[in-house]
Amino acid sequence: MTIPLSNGNGLNGHALPSQQQQHTLPVVSQQPTPSTSTGIAKILIVGGGPAGIVSLRNFLQDESAEGGKEGLDAVLYERREELGGVWYLDPSTLGLEEKNGYPSNRWPIATPSQLLYPSPSYPALIGNVFPRFLTFSGHPFEKPADQYPTLEETYRYLSSVARPLRNHVRTKRDVRQVWELPYLPALSGEEGALPRSGGWLVHTADLSTNPPTDLYEHFSAISFCPSFTTHPSYPNIPGLAAAMRLAPRKIHHAKWYRTVEPFWRSKKVVVVGNGLSSNDIAAQIVGRRRREWGEEMREGEEQVLRALRHDYVDMFPSLPDARYRDIPHVTRIDLRPSDDASEPSLDITLASGEVVTDVDHLIWGTGYQIGVYDWVNVLAREPTQSDVAALSEAGITLDGDKGWRVESQLNKESLAQATTALESLWVRLTPPARYPTEDKAKSAQALLPTVTTSSPSPEPLDLLQPRRVPHLHSHMMSARNPTLAFGALIISATPFVLADLVSRYIRLVWEAEPSSGKGHILPSTFEERRKDEIVRFHELEKTRADLEAGSADALSGSETDDSRIKPKNVVTVNGTVLPALPPSGLLSFHVLRDQELPLQCRFRNTFLQYKPWLRNLIGLRDEEWDEVEREGHRKSMYSEKKKWLQRRRDEERLHSQEKKTNGSS
Template identity: 30%
Template sequence: MPATSCGRPQPKRILIVGGGPCGLVALRNLTERGQFDKVKLVERRNDVGGVWSLNATSDRHLEDPDGGQNPSWASPAYPGMVGNVLPDFLYFSEHPFPKTDRPHQPFPTLSETQEYLKRFAKPYLDDGSIRLNTEVITVDELPNWSGWKVVMKDWNSGGVEVEEVWDAVVIAVGWFDNPVWPPLSGLENLQKQGLAIHGKSWNGPSGFGGKRVLVVGNANSANDIASQLVSVAQIPVFRSVRRSPFPGFVSLPDERIHNVTAVRECSAVVSSDGRKQVKVVLEDGNQIEGLDLVIFATGYKPYPSFVSVLDDSNLQPLVSQSVEPQRIPRVHRHILYAPNPTLAFVGAVMAFTPFTIADVSSTWLSLAWSGQILYPETTDGRLEFERQRLVKLGETAKFFLENEGTERVPDDAKNVCVNGQLTCFISYNVLSIEEEPYAQGLRDDITTVQPELGIVLPEWTKERFEQRNGMYQLKLEALRAARDKSITDEA
């Protein structure tokens, strides 16, 4: 594999893992904006789209027409899902998202977003650049930057294992395969008995008629699940709220949803008629008994457990549950693995506008691997990004903890810290207020070496930040319009 004299590799054969939005735009940008001999993408499902691909089946094996066994991976998407990002922010450069003709509901639906991604992917599906039904089992680093050994199962051929070596690998998966569960006493027992599920398994309110349900969480998924449940479940539907909601997670007040404090512990009990039920004890000491199910809409984390890297000539998992704060460690600019920059990540951070962030980061990667964008040439230099981010994260957390309830905390940030508890948005993996400067910094690097890309890439300016923040009010208005229409239709 060719490399520059200063140690920045220039791979020629690149494999992308994951056919969701991040992987698809990385494929386009590495193919069309880089200088490589071969770029391929593998996706374990039978279609592209990732989290935007509705798959109502659970994680089980389904018999295929040839008599073999093909696995089917559930998507966190659910029927009736509507996005929270306007078309102006939900697109890839040079591929605008079609305008919606709904003045009172301008946010794209699940099916519209899925169709957008399928149209975007079609040329690469047609020319064979995307291999579907191909599950990556392991990605192992080879010595001396000599590439990555990738073991895959080809489910087009009944699951036969295939081994390939690539100069470089882009990991474009990692979040939505890894549900976050709170560390609650008694939770593991509930999971084993089917009395607790994660929001990833939510597939709409069908089957919940008359059920007594608690939803844990206060973000978009929890709000959607609770609002869908009230039409069929036993009233009230309980929603466990640890802290006040982040401004971007808008929802309408509903007297049928009863907010309670955080759950302290939970246990399985047997009712007088022999049914398995749940009892929870809340942080305020109150208890809820007779629950049929607890749904944990408590988020996800990046955790590509299939990647192993060399440490003193021994392969070790790239990520560990013990890493604090939780993150994919040693990654420069949230993109390049610092010890060996032939491993890269697209979508390793949570962003308000994930499509455009994936677009600019994979464009940056394409030009970096082509030798046009220069980055620190030593491992230590590349690690400086992580060191600085950890310091800043600690300083930010300290500020909010020390100044909670004072005038030093702006009104629009009052919910960052509640009763001495920091919001999950003070997190290494979440860009939050750093999104605009982070993306603009990547864009500046890009346009310095490829000025023509400045015509197609968005700018992350103060005006764009204000426009993006305005989406929350528009979402609230859209929810009100949908509610009013529903009331009118019922009448």
């Protein structure tokens, strides 16, 4: 059997990157080809959080009794010892972190016997999502003890969904590297059939052995469902990189927050950001002080400083508190030798020019880097005969019409030799994560993401600006090779619901017949498949332009209808109007905001068209999908959460007064 070799026209009709563009994806040609067929036989799900669990359930479900098809052949790999993703907070790792002083910037944690990947959650976490939006179709969320489910209640729900799937789960299996294999010709006898994907070579490490055992396998398709919390996001401001290196006990990220213990007694604490994590951390610190020291601030106590990038957003509820002081965002960090010869003293400069000296703890609640898949290698060009020979020599061979096969002799050394010889065959799907660097520190203005200038040609869309997983169909599946999918890429206000819908849509695509005949649900051209990407790109261009125009108007004092313009990217702190940075999600490619519900409805409507019996499941019924009612109920979660926070504070205050009265009597 032979595979299609290069004819000089590029990879399946796509122009090839130059040698100087190996860090980008191939630029799209003006003549995109038809969709490749899927013909799925063996599927890998990467990540055992909510998206991975519901994907496995939906892929395996036997629908033959309803007129559908039997389940897909799928397995889930999870690198931790249990499923649950961020909702699984194992006690042993917590104990180890407590013993070592809650170390920041160490992930995974290496012990003499194993690697540990702690969840970014914390025991006191209480969500801000109603149970209705934490329900997978056909599996209602058990009524929580309070209005909003706790970390433990959500983990129990996920465990109940995962329990019947255990035979298809491999824990302590870490996916290290993935390579797209060359396309295969259509199967003989299928007139008009499309080329078949060659599938994916997957390198994993079995973490149940010490040292870990390297394994290499072939899969026909992959759905990536890891949490987006792997890589914390930091602003690249002067002094931060040096502070992280020289004062690690003073620089923290919300990813490593577990408890208020290291912080609440400290004199000067700065929490950066006013999103979910930063608001929660600040509230827990002042709440602990209130319980220990009383309602009124005691002599010598300093307020918790909250450094703001922007005005408060309704979906991140927070209560005012006399123990807070809001300050502008941080633009610089300086270190000074300390008197006690321990870590250096930490000073921060704010956007207003104010300098805050002797900071004990600087906690960054600045989110995460979304969509980092630099460990996934996709084809950059069509293979040559020498490429095929190099693959075969390494132990990746063709087995007739069955496609690629991974031979037993394949190992890390042989693969390293092969990938060196095949270096130009692959390109990273995305750039690697970015962290502050001492030699490339930028001003605070550099925090504002850059969007490529618009152009009538599609080429600018193929550069990796804005940062994203590029060339996707409906934000969740490769438009070039549909056997690559992303079950948890979109950052969602209702991630459980979205993951359920996405995985059902992925199954619908993957169980389609491997031909170009009727019934293939994907659009026929590459440009049509990536339509949502192009629309999103231009949305971000407009958003950025509006932000910049609004900021200039506000700072110049221009007025409309006798009322001062105050756009969201201008923040007023202590009476001073400052140009603010937009909420981190506003210019993030994979945060769809108001476009999320229409996309969810599109997924639902598509698979119900082919599988009408699913309409009877709780979570998919028509009466639950009135768009106005649904969106109104979702948005009410945040105002209700603020009321809930106020009730909790009132109850704590009443309890404290009763305790004080009983003590005095």
